[in-house]
Amino acid sequence: DIQMTQSPSSLSASVGDRVTFTCRTSQSISTYLNWYQQKPGKAPKLLIYAASTLQSGVPSRFNGGGSGTDFTLTIGSLQPEDFATYYCQQSYSTPLTFGGGTKVEIK
Amino acid sequence: QITLKESGPTLVKPTQTLTLTCTFSGFSLRTSEVGVGWIRQPPGKALEWLAFIYWDDDKRYSPSLKNRLTITKDTSKNQVVLTMTNMDPVDTATYYCALRGVEMTVARAFDIWGQGTMVTVSS
Numbered sequence: 001d002i003q004m005t006q007s008p009s010s011l012s013a014s015v016g017d018r019v020t021f022t023c024r025t026s027q028s029i030s031t032y033l034n035w036y037q038q039k040p041g042k043a044p045k046l047l048i049y050a051a052s053t054l055q056s057g058v059p060s061r062f063n064g065g066g067s068g069t070d071f072t073l074t075i076g077s078l079q080p081e082d083f084a085t086y087y088c089q090q091s092y093s094t095p096l097t098f099g100g101g102t103k104v105e106i107k
Numbered sequence: 108q109i110t111l112k113e114s115g116p117t118l119v120k121p122t123q124t125l126t127l128t129c130t131f132s133g134f135s136l137r138t139s140e141v142g143v144g145w146i147r148q149p150p151g152k153a154l155e156w157l158a159f160i161y162w163d164d165d166k167r168y169s170p171s172l173k174n175r176l177t178i179t180k181d182t183s184k185n186q187v188v189l190t191m192t193n194m195d196p197v198d199t200a201t202y203y204c205a206l207r208g209v210e211m212t213v214a215r216a217f218d219i220w221g222q223g224t225m226v227t228v229s230s
Contacts, residue, residue, distance in 0.1 A: 001170070034216040036154075043203055043223050044154065049216040087154055091215035094167045096144070096156040 002026050002090050006099035012107040013078050020074045021102040023088035028068045032092035035064055035073050038101075039084045047086075048073065078104070109133035111143075111204050111221035118227050119194050129187040129204030129221060136162055136182045140212040143187045145178065147200040148223075155200075159207075160187060194228045201225045 003026035013019050023033065031051035036044035046055045048064035051071055061076040075082055083106055088099040115127035127145070134141060144159040158178040159167045168176050177190045187204060202224050205217035 032215065034214065036217075043220040044217075045220070046216055046218050049211065049214040049218075053214070055218065089154070089156075089216070094159070095169045095171075096159070098146075098154040098156065100153045 001095055002029060002093065002097050004088055004090060004097050004099035006086075006088055006102050008102060009100060010103040010105060012105045014107045015078055015080055017078045018074065018076055019078055019104065020072055021086065023066075023071045023073070023099050025069045025071075025090055029090045029092035031067050032090055033064075033066065033071045034089045034091060035062075036087045036089065037082075037084045038087065044087060075104075080106075109206060109208070109219045111206060111219060113202060113204050113221045113224040115202075115224055115226065117225060118229065120230050121195055121228060123194050125189075125191040125194050125198070125226060127189045127191075127202055127204075127224065127226075129189070131185050131187070131204075131206065131221075134206065134208065136160075136180050136185070136187070138162055138209060140209050142207040143180070144205050144207065144217060145187075145189045145202060146205060146217070147198075147202045149197075149200040152200075157191075157202075158189060196228045199226065199228045 005024045033051045035048040038044040052064045063074045085101045085103045087101045111131040142161045145157040160178045175192045180187045204221045206219040
């Protein structure tokens with residue numbers, strides 16, 4: 001199985017901040033990396049697929065990058081609605097695996 | 108508009124079999140490259156992929172749960188069913204079904220999710 005490690009597990013930030021968090025995989029997955037946003041009590045929502053492609057309707061302040069084993073998700077200017085938990089997921093091979101999540105909290 | 112909705116029991120006893128149904132609209136599981144997966148999330152924990160079924164009835168399972176899971180589809184009813192045998196309290200979680208649509212053929216991401224259904228395993 002491909003292991004997914006997200007860091008940090010949580011962070012505190014203010015509205016308007018630029019934040020970046022990372023996802024590392026235990027083996028190379030090219031760009032088969034997806035990012036999801038999950039708010040409390042809600043289903044995950046696809047933000048970015050193929051490491052850097054913004055899903056339709058997702059604001060351009062979200063930016064994904066990386067390939068191989070190291071990936072990043074950057075929020076250019078944090079908005080109140082961005083406080084949530086973010087999960088990475090590899091779709092390179094089954095079993096599909098998710099990271100442990102990064103929770104973005106209000107400072 | 109594409110929607111998926113999970114249904115099933117909210118409470119099951121240990122050792123029982125769980126049957127969950129994902130009823131969807133706005134797409135067809137007869138369409139090439141389309142698939143539906145099941146993912147679960149224990150309270151306060153991360154997401155865990157369980158199973159996936161393709162338009163051509165090919166199936167994939169989580170190795171750690173493979174012996175307990177069965178995924179099937181009924182294209183005439185627009186449903187995907189997941190059964191999980193020998194339920195245990197550690198299986199308490201919110202269970203989601205999610206679509207991998209045609210647009211996600213290459214990236215293989217889940218682009219539309221159901222709202223989820225909470226299942227508690229307790230005697």
